Amino acid sequence: MENKATTKRYWMKSIVSFLLVLFTMPLGHALMILMEHLLPGDTLHTAAFLIGLVGFLMVVVGVFVKGDTRQTLWGLFGGLLFWTGWVEFIYMYYANRFGVMPELDPVTSEVVTRPEYLIMPSSFGFFVMFLTIYIFSIRSGCRFFIWCQKKLFGKRRETIVVQPITRHTSIITFMELNMMMWACYLLLMFCYDDNFLGEHHPLTIATGVGCFIGSLFIFKRQLQLASWGANIRMAVATVIIFWTPVEILGRLDFFSEIWVEPMEHVTEMSIILTSFLVLLIYLLVMARKKHNS
16 A cells, blocks of 8 residues: 555645746846846946856855755755856857857847857856766766666666765755756757757757656656755756746747746736745745744
8 A cells, every 4th residue: 555645745835836936937037138128238247247146145155044945945046146147147248249149030030049048058068077977976866867877887876976965955956956957058059059950840849848748747746745945946847847848939939938028028027026926925934834833
């Protein structure tokens, strides 16, 4: 007979965690667009650097705060600001500085890929370098890394990957967020590139379908997590994988990406921001009740 503890589903907790992380995706895009439109060149670069610095400091502060949920949130929001300020905006700075041209639609001449994303695949080697560290030198709870280690090392896994990385929840959340976003951006850029596949290629469509199905399996695992911190960390994976087909569908003009033009969709973006804040307050209140009980 199956243990009831393994079959219990935390629907409310999982949905709140999923939506909280999901709303950060359009809000992050909108933040970049608003900064570009509202801030002049030098001010924009300074503000972007400071955003990245604040994000980095938030992650470090998260190492010292108490509580799994609080540490997770510090790592999550710090990681988002770090990615926006010190990854995306730095790519944007150097793309603009050296005159990288955007990819244009041959029919409408509209920008379909911004310059900073066109040069992002150049970081592939660095990404593989990080993967090498995780696969060969770190015993983690990530099922992908565990699967890779079992396939590569077999029975020798216990001697090759001896011990886990020092557990700081804020750092773990930060690294999970950035590694997964990095991986999905690389995947999308290679899929969109006509020299490899192209946005209308069947494999690109299959990638979107595969990621959507994968996100359902991750969400199924997320439903089993009772603590807020663990649930939010799993929601990071669920949302990033889920967002990949969203990006592909937006690229294929299946819907209007309102977060790309936030000033033309003030009402919709305001609803997303308000919903995000309500969910965040609810999560913090529930986490505090759990801590005090």
